[in-house]
Amino acid sequence: MQRDLAALTAREFDLLVVGGGVYGAFAFWDATLRGLSAALIDRGDIGSGTSFNSAKTIHSGVRVLQSGNLVLLRRFARERRALMRIAPHLVRPLPFVLPAGGGITGHRLLLRAYFALSDRLTRGMNDGGPEDPASRLPPSRLLSRDECLRLNPLIDPGRVAGGIEWFDGQMRNGDRLHFSAVTSAVERGAVAANYVEADGALRRGEDVAGVHVIDRLTGDRFEIRARVVLNAAGPWAPGLNGRLADGASGALHPRLSKAMNLVIGSPLRGTHAVAGSARGRLFFVAPWREVAIVGTSHDRHAGGPGALALERTEIDRFIDDVREAFPALPLRIDDVRLVHRGLLPAAPGGDGLQLATASAVIDHRRDAIHGLVSLLGVRYTTARETAERAVDAVVDQVGRTVEPCRTATTPLAGGDIPDVDAFVRDAAAEGEGAEPAELRRRLARTYGTRYEALAAELSASPEARAPLSPTCAVTVGEVRHAVREEMALRLSDVLLRRTEAGSAGDPGDEAVAAAARVMAGELAWTPAQVEREVTDLRRVYQLPD
Known part of the structure; x- marks a missing residue:
């Protein structure tokens, strides 16, 4: 795959995706697989923005049972299965241990009922691939106090009466996963380029007909023509809409939350990710490759998308939370090898700490603007499904009969592996x-x-x-x-x-x-x-x- 800027200007595309994070990558792959001509650009490298920050977990959404949203629970489980099928070398099963003992984690028998309901609702969605026995996720099981402490040695024993074990997915390399989606599309004739920034809209009357762009490596300017532009620029999406079309500028809420995950030397001797609570929030320490990931923290972000910076007070507060959640883990700032960080959409009208609850796909024909669709994602796990909905809107605008979406079952580049x-x-x-x-x-x-x-x-x-x-x-x-x-x-x-x-x-x-x-x-x-x-x-x- 080469960065071929001339190919971006050689023709009009059915779709131009602006933003090469996981949502844009899967939309690009989906459109190409359906038979649309597609291009993708990103102002930075592919996946260098919010998608770089991830706890690496592909989860089934067991937390959404607390809200009673059973439809969302099943959606998470379907997407977990899809990612384990299309990139089985990159997404593998990971066991989790959640202690029971009151407070946020609840009574062990209540937890058993909670997870038993989850198992029942997601039955048939717990295998990554029919031929790969290692990808099949066992049902949850109740743990005694002794077994819970053996598997989760970092928590306070005095607060533990037992626990629960369940399985989700973990990405060995999330960056390779969404990069593989881009590669898959390019191998089928699509065009992608990094370090190309959208700066304004090409117009066909009142319609959006492409974008003016800047090559951020050379400063050169040129145009990319497209029947539909999909704005998947993550935290830059609201500002980009303002440059593309005045009527679309208020469609995406611009408030952002700063998310962080810490990479530390692994304190875990086993294979399980472990949970603990602090300040009413649940934190996890998960083994990942030869290290561990601790997550996730959320802080208010007052600046724009280009002003993401680490603050020592935020990191110290995060470490304090981790030490409260895991008293046997005396985490210090010197133990932190890397801080994965990114900006996510915050809930409108909130305090900036709560994330938006759902991803947004907006067909701007509702604003009398043709040629523009916006996508603002919240969770990595459901990116593929949200991208599918975005491409559905694109197809409707293009007005062509195309093949149905097949990204849930078509292996990504390198992913055709039965076992x-x-x-x-x-x-x-x-x-x-x-x-x-x-x-x-x-x-x-x-x-x-x-x-x-x-x-x-x-x-x-x-x-x-x-x-x-x-x-x-x-x-x-x-x-x-x-x-x-x-x-x-x-x-x-x-x-x-x-x-x-x-x-x-x-x-x-x-x-x-x-x-x-x-x-x-x-x-x-x-x-x-x-x-x-x-x-x-x-x-x-x-x-x-």
């Missing part, structure tokens, strides 16, 4: 000795069925299969592959999103320098450019004083 465990075992065993079994195992989990071509490149070149550093297993060849085949243009694109080198914490000076050298050779960076790239990357890991 993931067997696939990974075979990948590790098929090495010819040039690359270690663990390297092939990691490549299979990251790239799915697409790993073989990359593994062959690494096998043919000792220089390509060399790790970036003794403590960072990602190879020189993976960096080069990201630049040549995956539209990576910045050092952060490679280390934070295309590979696993830096998404779980700072990979270290040696690995950063090695990756920068490879990219400099591929992209003809000057020494000054290398220095800027390294400095920009370092800001991601820097915590405020």
Whole structure:
């Protein structure tokens, strides 16, 4: 996949998606799969905005039972199953433990009834794929006090009378998941480009007929023509609507909430994500790769979408909450390897701490504006389904007969794997000795069925299969592959999103320098450019004083 700006100007598209987060990525893939000609642009890298911040959990929505919304519960469960089917190498089952003992977590028998109802309502939706036994989620089960404490050693034993175990999904690599949706569309003839910002609307009379854009790498301006523009720009969406059409500017509520998840060295010895409560809110510590993710906090955000910054007081308050929820976890600021952060739509009229309860899809023909649809998403789990509704609106505007949506069952690029465990075992065993079994195992989990071509490149070149550093297993060849085949243009694109080198914490000076050298050779960076790239990357890991 190459960044081909000329292809964006060569024709009129049925659909232009503005925003390459998970919602825009799935809308782009859906439209392409239905037979529409589609293009996608993002002002930054693919998935570099709100979608980068995620607790990595694909959940069934058990919390919505508290509101009695059974329809929403089943929707969450369907979407969990869909993601486990279309990207089984990237989304795997994860067991959770919730303690019972009063307060927010309730009595253990009430919890048992609560989860039994959830099991019953989602029956038939708990298998990732019919041929993959490891993707089938067992029903919830009641835990004794001793077993709950054994599985969740971080909570206060004095507040525990028992607990419940249930299973949801976890993304090994969420960045690869929505990037795979973009890749899948491009492989079917769609066009995508990062670092291209929509700056205003092309008009056909009163209708929106495309956008004026700026190449943020060169400053060049050009136009992209499209019959419909889908605004999926996340926190930038309300402001973008104001530039595209006056009558659409108030359609999306602009209030934002800052969400954070902490990546820490794992304090967990087992495989379960564990829950604890503080200030009336539920927090989780989940094992993820070789680390753990703690989440999620929400704080008021007073600035615009470009003013997202970490505040030490917010991080300290988050850590205090975690220590209250998990007394056996003496978390300190020095334990934090990375803060995943992003902006989400806050509930209208609230205090800025409560999220909007539902994603929004708006067909702006209601505002007498043709050629524009807006999408503002809330939760990662339901992004695919919300994108489907958005593309339904696009299809209605385009006025064509197209195929029905198939994104819930069509594997993403690399995801056509009937049995993931067997696939990974075979990948590790098929090495010819040039690359270690663990390297092939990691490549299979990251790239799915697409790993073989990359593994062959690494096998043919000792220089390509060399790790970036003794403590960072990602190879020189993976960096080069990201630049040549995956539209990576910045050092952060490679280390934070295309590979696993830096998404779980700072990979270290040696690995950063090695990756920068490879990219400099591929992209003809000057020494000054290398220095800027390294400095920009370092800001991601820097915590405020």
